[in-house]
Amino acid sequence: MEKIWKLEEIRNIYNKPLIELVFEAATVHREYHDPREVQVSTLLSIKTGGCPEDCGYCPQAARYHTDIEANDLMSLEQVKTAAKDAQESGSSRLCMGAAWRNVKDDDDFDHVLELVRAVNELGLEVCATLGMVTENQAKRLAKAGLYAYNHNLDSSEEYYKEVISTRGYQDRLDTLENARNAKLTLCSGGIIGMGENAEDRIGLLAALASIHPQPESVPINALVAVEGTPLEDQKSASIWEMVRMVATTRIVMPKTTVRLSAGRTEMSPEGQALCFMAGASSIFAGDKLLTTPNPDCKTDQDLFDTLGLIPQKAYKKGDKPSIDESYKERPENSEKTKWSRPGHTIERNEEAKNKAKEARKKDGFEPRKVSSVSSVDES
Ligand code: SF4
Numbered sequence: 001m002e003k004i005w006k007l008e009e010i011r012n013i014y015n016k017p018l019i020e021l022v023f024e025a026a027t028v029h030r031e032y033h034d035p036r037e038v039q040v041s042t043l044l045s046i047k048t049g050g051c052p053e054d055c056g057y058c059p060q061a062a063r064y065h066t067d068i069e070a071n072d073l074m075s076l077e078q079v080k081t082a083a084k085d086a087q088e089s090g091s092s093r094l095c096m097g098a099a100w101r102n103v104k105d106d107d108d109f110d111h112v113l114e115l116v117r118a119v120n121e122l123g124l125e126v127c128a129t130l131g132m133v134t135e136n137q138a139k140r141l142a143k144a145g146l147y148a149y150n151h152n153l154d155s156s157e158e159y160y161k162e163v164i165s166t167r168g169y170q171d172r173l174d175t176l177e178n179a180r181n182a183k184l185t186l187c188s189g190g191i192i193g194m195g196e197n198a199e200d201r202i203g204l205l206a207a208l209a210s211i212h213p214q215p216e217s218v219p220i221n222a223l224v225a226v227e228g229t230p231l232e233d234q235k236s237a238s239i240w241e242m243v244r245m246v247a248t249t250r251i252v253m254p255k256t257t258v259r260l261s262a263g264r265t266e267m268s269p270e271g272q273a274l275c276f277m278a279g280a281s282s283i284f285a286g287d288k289l290l291t292t293p294n295p296d297c298k299t300d301q302d303l304f305d306t307l308g309l310i311p312q313k314a315y316k317k318g319d320k321p322s323i324d325e326s327y328k329e330r331p332e333n334s335e336k337t338k339w340s341r342p343g344h345t346i347e348r349n350e351e352a353k354n355k356a357k358e359a360r361k362k363d364g365f366e367p368r369k370v371s372s373v374s375s376v377d378e379s
Contacts, residue, residue, distance in 0.1 A: 005209045005252050011202050014248045018240060022278045025247035029279040032254045038304070039093065039257055039282040039312040041127070042086035046074045046115065047098035047108075054349050055154075056163040056230035057194060057223055059292075060099040065356030066228035073098070073108055076118060083119045089297045091285050092314035094119050095127035095150060095187075101167070102132035102339055105330050109137065113144040113327050120145025120321065125314050127187055132167070132175045134337050138182035143327035147318065148217060149179035150187040156203025159196040161342070163231075165349065168340040176211060185318060186211070189219035189259070192245055193237030201245055209252045216317065217282065218256050220245050222263025224292040228356065230348040236263070239271035243278050250279025257282045257317070265293045269303050276307065 013021065029035055049070030051060045059066035074082075083094050096115060103109050112130065119126045128141060129150035138149060154160055157169045176186055188211075190204045208218060222242055225234045242263070249258050259282035260267075260275055267275075285297055295303075304310065314320075 002212055002214055005206060007202065007206050010206050010209070010248065010252055011199075013251050014198065014202050014205075014244065018244060018247075021244060021247045021251075022274065025250040025279040026277050028251050028254050029281070033279075033281050035276075036308060036310055037281070037312040037316075038276070038309045039259075039316075040091045040285045040300075041093040041095055041259070041282060042082075042089075042091040042286045043095045043097060043284050044074075044079070044082050044086070045071075045099075046079060046096045046112070047072060047100070049099055051099040051101070053101055053166045054164060054346070054353075056346065056349050056352075057191060057226075059226040059229055061229070063353045063356060064228050064230070065352075065359045066226055073111060074115075076111075076114060079115045080118050080122070083122050083124055086286070087122060087124055089285065090301075090311045091124070092312055092316075093125035093127055093148070095129060095148075095284075097129045097150075098131070100131040102337075103130050103134075103137045105137070109140075110328070110330065113140060116141060116144040116146045117323055117327075120147075120323065123314060123320075125320075129187075132171055132337075132339050133178055135178040135181050136331055138179045138184060140327045140329075142182045142184050142321060143324035145321050145323050146184055147315075147321055148185040148187045149176075149182075150217075150219075151175045151179070152189050152191070152219065152221075153204060153207055154190050155194060155196050156200040157207065158203060159194070159200040161344065162196075162346060163194055165342055165344050165346050168342050171339050173207075173211075176215075180211075180213075185217065186215040187217035187219065187259075188215045189217075189221065189261070191221040191223050191262070192241060193223035193234060193263070194231055195234055202248075205245075205248055205252055208249075214253045214256055216256060217259060218249055218253060219259040219261040219282075219284075220249060220280075221261040222266065224262050224266075226292065228352065228359075230346070230352040232352075236266055239267055239274070242267065242271070243274050246275045246280050247278035259283065262292055262294075264295055269306070272303060273307055276309065282312075
């Protein structure tokens with residue numbers, strides 16, 4: 001039975017002297033994981049940009065003016081090629097992200113199901129991040145061979161409202177529950193450096209740790225501030241904040257894979273080594289994370305060689321899902337789930353949107369095409 005953490009207990013861990021916190025986290029890590037093994041994932045943006053949501057950190061939101069090039073859904077052949085490349089470079093998991101708000105029971109989703117199947121058949125663990133999903137959609141994904149569903153909580157419930165106004169925190173939790181009910185493993189984490197305080201980070205960890213069973217995978221991202229987004233001027237989180245966050249995550253979710261995600265290009269090799277000591281057990285590989293930069297494979301290989309780390313094999317922690325052909329059956333009456341739209345005003349999001357309108361007018365740009373469905377959670 002997993003421990004039920006009180007907020008106060010997580011706060012006490014988070015606030016420990018760093019050197020003691022890292023030692024404690026390293027001890028927990030050794031108890032539950034092989035400390036030399038690192039699970040390597042590749043994140044592939046299968047549909048980029050044009051998203052109708054207003055996530056303040058995200059260059060894929062159509063309302064902000066960033067230099068992201070929007071792309072339609074990738075073809076089966078493109079995804080298979082990318083998956084084989086990822087596999088050859090040592091990844092055991094491919095995470096496919098589409099900048100959608102939520103999944104709809106349409107041709108695009110049918111296509112994504114075929115992508116999931118194809119990547120599963122190559123022997124990779126398949127993860128998808130497609131925005132909000134209903135239980136039935138999650139079940140179809142599972143039958144097509146999906147192993148994990150990613151949907152990040154991003155921050156504490158309180159600070160989430162300062163970053164996103166177009167969808168609610170409860171929808172995020174409901175999506176995770178839908179994925180769990182479909183017997184998918186969960187990948188859910190957050191972003192630090194968005195202007196939140198320590199209490200928000202503790203709140204995020206409390207929310208994640210209170211999901212039972214706890215998420216199998218928790219990505220910890222450091223904000224990559226992208227020009228044109230509301231958070232463009234945000235100062236990056238320090239390596240010490242990152243280490244503290246990783247170590248606390250490791251202690252409160254001992255069995256979870258803790259993934260160093262966005263922001264690694266800003267971290268020194270020594271900083272990353274400290275994160276591995278503190279319990280990080282996964283990275284995203286490849287020189288791009290959806291739309292933001294990431295260390296290239298050679299740089300990561302050198303780091304692994306220096307530290308004596310080895311990539312984990314696929315399906316070390318769970319069975320490969322078998323394909324159930326009924327994933328092809330689109331429901332006749334698709335569920336009319338009402339995902340929420342809180343719609344409160346976030347000043348900096350409004351400013352960025354207005355700046356984008358001005359910039360487009362000045363440059364004679366057409367407004368970006370907004371897709372009918374949306375969301376990567378990238379996160
Ligand atoms: S829902 Fe996902 S893709 Fe859309 S703006 Fe938010 S983070 Fe970006």
